[in-house]
Amino acid sequence: MPLVAALLFPLPAAAEAAFRPVMPAPVTAEASSTNPHGSYNLPVGLFGAEGVPVHRLEGALDRRAYRLDAPGAPLLDVLVPLRDQLVAAGYEVVFQCEDRRCGGFDFRFATDVIPEPAMHVDLGEFRFLAALRGEEGVGVLVSRSTGAVFVQVIQISAQGAAPAAPSDAPSDAAAPAPDAVPLPAAPVSPVTPPSADAAAPDMAPLDAGLPVALDDLVFASGSGGLEPGAYPSLLALAGWLGADPARRVMLVGHTDASGGLAANVALSKKRAEAVRQALIQGYGVDAARVTAEGAGPLSPRATNATEDGRTRNRRVEAVPLVN
Numbered sequence: 001m002p003l004v005a006a007l008l009f010p011l012p013a014a015a016e017a018a019f020r021p022v023m024p025a026p027v028t029a030e031a032s033s034t035n036p037h038g039s040y041n042l043p044v045g046l047f048g049a050e051g052v053p054v055h056r057l058e059g060a061l062d063r064r065a066y067r068l069d070a071p072g073a074p075l076l077d078v079l080v081p082l083r084d085q086l087v088a089a090g091y092e093v094v095f096q097c098e099d100r101r102c103g104g105f106d107f108r109f110a111t112d113v114i115p116e117p118a119m120h121v122d123l124g125e126f127r128f129l130a131a132l133r134g135e136e137g138v139g140v141l142v143s144r145s146t147g148a149v150f151v152q153v154i155q156i157s158a159q160g161a162a163p164a165a166p167s168d169a170p171s172d173a174a175a176p177a178p179d180a181v182p183l184p185a186a187p188v189s190p191v192t193p194p195s196a197d198a199a200a201p202d203m204a205p206l207d208a209g210l211p212v213a214l215d216d217l218v219f220a221s222g223s224g225g226l227e228p229g230a231y232p233s234l235l236a237l238a239g240w241l242g243a244d245p246a247r248r249v250m251l252v253g254h255t256d257a258s259g260g261l262a263a264n265v266a267l268s269k270k271r272a273e274a275v276r277q278a279l280i281q282g283y284g285v286d287a288a289r290v291t292a293e294g295a296g297p298l299s300p301r302a303t304n305a306t307e308d309g310r311t312r313n314r315r316v317e318a319v320p321l322v323n
Contacts, residue, residue, distance in 0.1 A: 018062055018157040019089055019138055024081040025070035025149065031118035035061040040156045042130050042137045043111045044095045047103020052110040055094075055130075057137045057156040065118040068149040075127050078149050079142045083129055086138060091131035099126050105235060108284060112154055113141065120150045121284035123242045145286055201233050203240040206249070211317040212237075213301075217275060219314075224270025226278055234275070237318055238283035241290075248289045248321040251275050256310035257297040269294025275316050291321075 038061025045053035070078065083093060097103075103110070108121055111128070119141075126143035141152040205212050214233040219226060241247050253268030253275075272292035279285040302309035 018060065019086065019091070019153075019155055021082050021085050021153060023066055023068060023151065024078055025068040025073065027066050028069050028148070029067040029118075030064065031114070032062070032064040034063075037061075038156065040112065040137065040139070040154055042132075042139050042156075043107070043128065044130050046097060046101065047106040047110060052103065052107055055132070055137065057135060059136065059156040059158055061154075061156055063112070063114060063154045064152070065114045066151040066153075067118075068151060070149040071147045073149055075125065075142050075144065075149070078151060079127050079129060079140065082140055082142075082151070082153075083131075086129075086131045086140075089133070091133040091136075091138060093129060093131045095128075095130040097128050099124055102126075102128055105238065105283070111139070111141070113284075114152055116281050116287070119143075119152045120145045120148075120286070122286065123238060123284045124245070143284075146288065201236055203236050206240055206247075206318065206320045209320055209322070211252070211319045213315050213317045214275065215315060217271075217316055219271055219274075224267055224274055226271070226274040231278075234278060234283055238279055238285050241279075241285055246323055248323065249291075250319045250321055251290060251292045252299075252317045252319055253292070253294045253296075254299060254301075254313060254315050254317065255296050256313045257300070257304040258310065261296055261298075265294045265296035265298075267294070268296045272316050 037058075039056060039058045040061055041054035041056050043052045044055045068078065083096075087093065097107070102108075105123055107128070108123060108126070113119060113121060121141070121143045122145070126141060128142075129140040131138045131140075136155070136157050138153065138155040141154075143150050201212065201215070203212060212233075214231070214237070216231050216233050217226060218229060237249070241249065251272040253270070253272035255264040255268045257264075269292060272294055276287075276290045276292040279290055280287050297304070297313065300309075300313045301315075302312040304310055304313060
């Protein structure tokens with residue numbers, strides 16, 4: 001289905017109205033959160049040795065994510081109409097970039113990204129735009145999944161600015177979004193961005209169809225929850241998946257032999273699922289490309305007779321799946 005050209009509806013004076021885009025395709029889901037006294041570090045440059053340059057803004061914060069029914073649509077076909085609306089509303093576009101040129105993983109981690117499932121970012125295919133209007137700013141992030149395009153619009157407007165109602169939008173414009181659901185007031189990430197000098201494990205065995213153990217992961221004792229931290233193995237695995245859209249993996253959790261079989265299998269699956277969620281929410285991996293299972297103590301790689309052996313047996317492995 002071709003995209004419908006988005007036309008700008010009239011806006012009140014800049015200080016009296018927040019920017020409300022007309023999406024260039026039907027909206028199937030929308031999520032939002034607002035804060036009358038918020039702040040936003042708007043990215044205004046490429047990721048470099050000192051991180052991503054930002055312009056800090058304060059005011060009424062509005063964060064929205066849209067899922068568009070636009071399978072196969074080029075991202076520029078979505079971004080350009082939104083950019084045109086911003087320019088017509090008096091904004092100046094100060095920065096634009098595309099996935100790897102932006103800085104890839106590092107850029108994505110350095111900017112505010114609304115968590116899954118509201119906003120999905122394909123690390124190999126996204127575009128970002130920043131625009132300013134005085135001390136008001138808008139950041140637009142566009143990416144996709146297999147069947148949809150995702151748009152994130154984060155803006156800082158004047159304190160108390162009211163949303164502009166799209167009552168004058170053309171009748172052939174995309175249908176209005178369903179009722180928005182609330183988002184967290186701040187982005188949620190299960191892990192912190194890996195440091196630039198962190199050592200990454202070798203993912204080459206995956207190319208040969210062999211499993212790779214993610215040995216740097218840390219779980220609380222007896223718990224299925226992944227501790228917050230910088231995990232080079234997850235960054236490397238996300239990069240391996242991002243290099244080829246056909247790649248898929250199964251995450252398999254393993255435990256030592258202490259305790260009952262059923263409890264250990266359940267615990268190992270919980271840990272594998274925690275890693276899966278970290279990849280999806282923290283690293284932008286498509287949920288359909290990662291599954292999670294638990295093997296408990298059934299596949300040891302060391303003896304369970306020593307503490308060192310039991311520690312080596314407690315792990316999560318990435319197993320490549322054949323398409």
